[in-house]
Amino acid sequence: xxxxxxxxxxxxxxxxxxxxxxxxxxxxxxxxxxxxxxxxxxxxxxxxxxxxxxxxxxxxxxxxxxxxxxxxxxxxxxxxxxxxxxxxxxxxxxxxxxxxxxxxxxxxxxxxx
Amino acid sequence: xxxxxxxxxxxxxxxxxxxxxxxxxxxxxxxxxxxxxxxxxxxxxxxxxxxxxxxxxxxxxxxxxxxxxxxxxxxxxxxxxxxxxxxxxxxxxxxxxxxxxxxxxxxxxxxxx
Numbered sequence: 764x765x766x767x768x769x770x771x772x773x774x775x776x777x778x779x780x781x782x783x784x785x786x787x788x789x790x791x792x793x794x795x796x797x798x799x800x801x802x803x804x805x806x807x808x809x810x811x812x813x814x815x816x817x818x819x820x821x822x823x824x825x826x827x828x829x830x831x832x833x834x835x836x837x838x839x840x841x842x843x844x845x846x847x848x849x850x851x852x853x854x855x856x857x858x859x860x861x862x863x864x865x866x867x868x869x870x871x872x873x874x875x876x
Numbered sequence: 877x878x879x880x881x882x883x884x885x886x887x888x889x890x891x892x893x894x895x896x897x898x899x900x901x902x903x904x905x906x907x908x909x910x911x912x913x914x915x916x917x918x919x920x921x922x923x924x925x926x927x928x929x930x931x932x933x934x935x936x937x938x939x940x941x942x943x944x945x946x947x948x949x950x951x952x953x954x955x956x957x958x959x960x961x962x963x964x965x966x967x968x969x970x971x972x973x974x975x976x977x978x979x980x981x982x983x984x985x986x987x988x989x
Contacts, residue, residue, distance in 0.1 A: 794974065794975060804914075804963055804981075804982045804984075805979075805981055806920065806979040806982070808977065811974065811976060819974065819976055853920070857975055859974075861908065861974075861975050862908035862925075862971075862975070864925065865922075865975075867919040867920050869918070870919055
């Protein structure tokens with residue numbers, strides 16, 4: 764009974780392709796996030812949604828477009844994939860009010876070849 | 877914006893020794909400071925957190941201290957065990973608006989038997 768689940772777990776694709784990563788949480792949380800973890804293990808926030816509304820949009824290329832059809836889902840679509848997009852992408856969720864734990868999904872390892 | 881620095885980047889200790897990881901943050905409005913543990917190939921998971929109205933918090937072998945004046949907070953692990961080996965991340969989040977966890981650069985802790 765996974766709290767935050769992402770699919771797929773692994774994604775290998777060629778440069779220039781478009782791909783999507785899906786995320787779902789069953790915790791009833793209001794806020795969801797996408798984080799990118801690069802090869803040096805740095806965890807950087809990309810986007811955050813609260814009740815389907817975009818609230819945080821860090822300096823991320825326009826090729827990355829998050830979509831939240833409802834507050835339990837936050838998907839990430841990436842256009843024209845580049846080698847530098849290779850990383851592990853983590854979805855996370857939190858209750859929405861301040862000072863609360865963020866629960867992470869298991870991550871999606873994206874490899875662009 | 878918030879910037880969180882973390883040291884050391886790697887830490888090797890013998891089983892039974894203590895380990896200390898230190899973080900500094902830049903935004904004086906930050907008031908929530910969680911620590912996450914990430915085992916190899918796994919998701920980050922919260923191990924302990926502290927809020928700015930307390931200076932120290934302890935949970936069995938793990939403790940966190942906070943010095944708001946100096947903008948420092950630290951993780952202390954006593955009687956380390958091989959299963960403590962992982963990457964540890966500190967994070968900070970401010971007290972206004974929506975929650976945005978800014979992570980430190982991570983510390984790889986290796987506990988040798």
